[in-house]
Amino acid sequence: MATPHAEYGIVVNPEKTLANFEAAIGTHKIPRHAGEDFPYCGVTINTTDLQLGKDRQKKDLVVAHGLTVDTTKRLGMAxxxxxRLSFVQQLHRMLMDDELNQPWRRLLTLLEAFEETAMKMYQYVRNLPKGRQPSPIQMIRVVGELGRLGLRNGRSGCKGSSDQTASCLSRxxxxxxxxxxxxxxxxxxQAQHGALLEHLRLLKTASQHGLRVDNSRLRQLLVQRDATFVDYVY
Structure with missing residues (x-):
């Protein structure tokens, strides 16, 4: 592939080639990816178990730089x-496929998607004009909508649909x-979003009873989440 094929107009640039093993094209050494999660077209492929995740390596880690704030009359709807769009765009169907990814991997994907969505939501609210920011009730309502989207998208690649199906993520x-x-x-x-935080605490407390994922795995997912977003600025 590194040899140009003029008749097809194909040429592979060795400078933009990446491998997870030692390789060279002539005298040029191909860059080697050091981690387990190999980046490919917006996703990562784990080189140990081949599970998929979203590639979250970004050149610009300042969340606000990627936002466009809409200040139209229908501000609440906007x-x-x-x-909602911020959340849905992160969840490609194959990331939720239970034939490609174990339940814990899909749960981590959802956790990371919710995390980035929360960062963008916080920044969006912060950058709205004073007096036009959404009320606590509006913010709680939006979080509820995200929960419903999470349920729908979190099970989109699952061959079953009930909480009793082992391969499906439960509510x-x-x-x-x-x-x-x-x-x-x-x-x-906390001072700015007391009502929302109280609602979230109640949700989390209610959700923790009867989880099929053990506590050690949940702690591990939170550690992985923190490592993913450690350099993000919001």
Whole structure:
């Protein structure tokens, strides 16, 4: 592939080639990816178990730089639409496929998607004009919409649909991911979002009873989440 094929107009640039093993094209050494999760077309492929995740390596880690704030008359509707879209765009169907990914991997994908959505939601609210920011009730309503989207998208690649299906994420697991992510982001601004935080705490407490994922795995997922977003600025 590194040899140009003029008749097809194909040429592979060795400078933009990446491998997870030692390789060279002539005298040029191909860059080797050091981690277990190999980036490919917006996703990562784990080189040990081949499970998929979203590639979250970004050149610009300042969340606000990727936002467009809509200040139209229907501000509440625009706010809710922006937040929903931010979440859905992160969840490619194959990331939720239970034939490609184990339940814990899909739960981590949801946790990370909720985390980034919470960051964007926080920044969006912060950048709205004073007096036009959504009320606590509106924010709680949007979080509820995200929960329903999480349930729908979190099971989109599952061959079953009930909480009793072993390969499917349960409602409690999805609500745990939602509440954990939003508490982590908005908890740093407690004075401004007291009502939302109280609602999230109630959600998390209710979700923790009967989880099929053990506590050690949940702690591991939170550690992985923290490592993923450690350099993000919001």
């Amino acid at each position: 706010f809710a639409r922006k937040v 409690r697991e999805i609500i745990w991911a939602l509440s954990s992510a939003f508490l982590h982001v908005f908890g740093k601004k």
